[in-house]
Every structure is written in C-alpha cells, then in structure tokens.
Amino acid sequence: MVNQSKPTAAIFGGSFDPPHRGHQNIVEIAIKNLDIDTLLIVPAYLNPFKTSSLADAKQRLKWCHTLFDDIPDVMVDDYEIKEGKSTTTSQSVKYFNRVFDVKYLIIGSDNLSTLTKWHEFKWLNSHIVWVIVTRKGHPVKTNMLRAWKILELDVPVTSTDIRELKDLTYVDKKIKKSVKKTVKGQPSMTTEERIESIVKILDEKKAEEIEVFNLDDADYIADRVVIANSLNLKHTQALFDHLKEGLKPQGEIFLHSDVSDEWIVADLGDILIHIMIPEYRQRYSLETFLSELVENQQKNKEAKNL
Numbered sequence: 001m002v003n004q005s006k007p008t009a010a011i012f013g014g015s016f017d018p019p020h021r022g023h024q025n026i027v028e029i030a031i032k033n034l035d036i037d038t039l040l041i042v043p044a045y046l047n048p049f050k051t052s053s054l055a056d057a058k059q060r061l062k063w064c065h066t067l068f069d070d071i072p073d074v075m076v077d078d079y080e081i082k083e084g085k086s087t088t089t090s091q092s093v094k095y096f097n098r099v100f101d102v103k104y105l106i107i108g109s110d111n112l113s114t115l116t117k118w119h120e121f122k123w124l125n126s127h128i129v130w131v132i133v134t135r136k137g138h139p140v141k142t143n144m145l146r147a148w149k150i151l152e153l154d155v156p157v158t159s160t161d162i163r164e165l166k167d168l169t170y171v172d173k174k175i176k177k178s179v180k181k182t183v184k185g186q187p188s189m190t191t192e193e194r195i196e197s198i199v200k201i202l203d204e205k206k207a208e209e210i211e212v213f214n215l216d217d218a219d220y221i222a223d224r225v226v227i228a229n230s231l232n233l234k235h236t237q238a239l240f241d242h243l244k245e246g247l248k249p250q251g252e253i254f255l256h257s258d259v260s261d262e263w264i265v266a267d268l269g270d271i272l273i274h275i276m277i278p279e280y281r282q283r284y285s286l287e288t289f290l291s292e293l294v295e296n297q298q299k300n301k302e303a304k305n306l
Contacts, residue, residue, distance in 0.1 A: 007037035009096065010104035010131065013080070013089065016043045016060050018179045019067050020171050022153075026106065026133050029151050031073055034104055034131065040096060041068050041076040046086045055182045057081045063175045090120035093128065104149075106131040109138040116144055176221045180255060180269035189250060191270065195224055198273060201246040202228045205239055207275065213290040217297040223270040225290055229278050233261055239275050240264045 010030060016023065031039055043060050055063070064076045079095055080087040093102050105128045107115070112132070115121060130148040132140055142148050171179050189197075195212055202210050207228040216223050230236040237259075243266065244254060256267040262280040266273040274286060281287075 006099065006101040008035065008103050009038045009040050009100035010034050010036045010106055011040045011042055011089075011093065011096065011102055012106040013042040013044060013092065015046075016041075016064050017054050018060065018171065018175065018182070019063050024067060024071075024172065025153055026151065027068060027071060027074055029153060030104075030106055030131065031071070033151065034149070036104065037073065038100065039074045040100070040102075041074060042080055042092055042096075043076070043078070044087065045081045045083055059178070059182065063179070066174050067172055088119040090118070090124050093124065102128060104129050104131045106133065106151075108133050109135045109140050112138065112141055173221060177223070177270065180267075191224060194250070194252070194268075194271065195226065197247065197250060198226055198243065198271070201243055202226070202239060202275075205242045206231065206235070207239055208278075209281075211287055213287070213294060215290070215293060215297070217300075218293040220293060222267075222272040224272070226271065226273045227281070227287055227290075228273075228275050229281060230275050232277065236262075236264055236275050236277060240266065243273065 012023075012027065012030065014023075027039060027041070030036075041064050043057070043064050045057050058081075061076070061078055061081055068074050068076050077096075080092060089105065093105070096102050105124065107130060109132050118124065125144075125146050128147075130142075130145050131151060132142070132148055133151045133153050134140060140150060199210055199212065207230060210226065210228045213225040213227075214223070215225060228239070230239055240257070240259075247268075252268055254266055255269055258265045263274070263276045266275075
C-alpha cells in the first residue's frame with residue numbers, strides 16, 4: 001500500500017472580532033508566498049488572552065465564511081468554536097495535524113512580545129514555521145524562534161478600531177451591515193420609529209422632498225436610506241446639526257459622516273441619511289439607483305415564491 005503524504009497547511013487563527021480587509025490581505029499574501037495546499041482560517045471560541053468578545057462565536061464564524069469562502073485554497077474551520085471554550089494554539093495544531101501537515105502558523109508581530117507565554121510554546125516552536133505579519137509599532141524580534149518568515153503588511157486599522165467606532169473603512173461591504181449593527185448594539189426603538197423621528201426632524205426644519213427606501217432584503221450596506229433636499233449649502237449643515245441634536249437623546253450614534261459643499265451623508269449603522277441641495281440630487285439620481293434595488297429585491301422575492 002502506498003503512503004500518501006498529507007496536504008501541507010498554514011493556520012491563521014484569531015478572534016476575527018470582526019474580520020476585516022486587513023485579514024483578507026493577509027490571507028491573499030500568505031496563499032501567494034507560502035508553499036501550502038490549504039490555508040486554514042480558525043476563528044476562536046474565545047481568545048486565551050481575552051475574557052470576552054464583541055460578537056458571539058456564531059456571528060464571527062458566519063463573517064469568516066462570508067469573507068474567505070470564495071478565496072481558492074482557503075478553508076474556514078469551526079473546530080475551536082465547536083470546542084465551546086478557550087482553546088490553545090498547540091491543541092489546534094495537533095488536531096489539524098491528523099489530516100494536514102501543519103507547517104506554518106500565521107501571527108501578527110504584536111504577538112511576539114507574549115509568544116513565549118503561549119501554552120506549549122517550545123513544542124510549537126519545534127514543529128512549525130512562524131509566519132509573522134508586520135504591524136506598525138510592533139518590532140519583529142525573532143531571537144526566540146527556531147524558524148520564521150516575514151510577511152510585510154501594514155494595514156492602518158485593527159478589529160479594536162472597528163469595535164470602538166474609530167474606523168469602518170476596512171470593513172468589507174459583504175458584512176458591513178451586520179458588523180455595524182453588532183458594534184452599535186440593539187436600539188431601544190424599532191427601525192420604523194427611528195425613521196419617523198428622522199423624518200419628523202427633517203420636516204420640521206424645512207427639508208424638502210423627503211424619501212425613505214426600505215432595503216431590508218437588498219444587497220446594500222444599510223436597511224434604510226433617507227434622502228432629503230436642503231434649501232442651500234447653509235441649510236444642509238443646519239439640518240445635519242439638528243439631526244445630531246434631536247437624535248442624541250434617543251441613543252442614536254453617528255458612526256461616520258461625509259461632508260461636502262453640496263452633500264452630507266450620515267451613517268447610523270443600519271440607516272443612512274443623505275441631505276443635499278436639489279441640483280446635486282438631480283445630477284446623481286441616487287433615488288433611481290435605490291428604487292432599482294428595491295424593485296430587484298421584490299422581483300427576487302416573487303421569483304422564489306413561484
């Protein structure tokens with residue numbers, strides 16, 4: 001009987017709380033630069049060095065599948081999540097070694113300062129090659145490592161930045177809506193009640209041609225979009241200020257806002273508010289684009305019911 005060698009693998013583990021484009025970049029670079037058959041994405045049930053996470057394990061696993069499943073030679077595995085407890089890296093490596101030859105372990109350079117504290121570090125160090133992803137402010141010190149490779153990558157955002165609402169730029173569109181909802185938490189009011197409050201404030205402050213688009217089932221970054229005309233540039237800013245003042249007592253959090261001379265867009269997570277002068281609205285016809293999204297989602301629903 002001929003012995004067949006195991007496929008070679010690298011493990012990229014972590015909380016992925018939430019995963020972002022930086023993680024995608026790491027995966028793509030690793031696939032190109034490492035001699036492996038499979039890259040295993042292994043989201044943790046709970047990081048051994050943490051006591052809690054923002055999103056639960058089920059949600060983080062779903063995000064990982066959404067982001068990584070379409071990348072060739074990448075496999076998201078729920079082993080640590082199914083364990084239902086904090087799982088050490090050495091335990092995971094031993095588990096995956098049953099099927100794979102786990103050759104590489106991908107870590108960030110920020111892990112190097114505590115690496116020797118990892119459970120069974122000496123065993124890990126003797127069995128795998130460390131793949132170190134550079135991170136600004138965390139020097140690459142490898143004197144304690146037996147074998148290593150460096151992946152140069154400097155993504156100016158972390159999952160912590162996203163959780164603290166410092167930067168949502170690097171959140172992939174495919175999961176942005178659910179990430180923003182998770183970060184923000186559940187509002188005390190229903191979506192329709194919140195929309196009513198927004199429309200009321202805009203109407204009372206003389207906004208014109210207010211339209212609301214329901215995009216619950218559409219492939220879009222928000223569930224609702226509100227569009228309103230301002231009278232002039234000064235009125236645009238005034239409407240935005242009134243919204244911030246009026247919605248604050250209701251617990252609304254403005255995650256992000258883009259401001260220009262003609263346009264203001266406010267991001268409340270699952271609701272986007274566009275305020276613009278009539279000329280700008282006519283020029284870009286945002287409502288036409290959104291109307292087509294709504295129409296397409298209705299057609300898809302009808303097709304499924306046939």
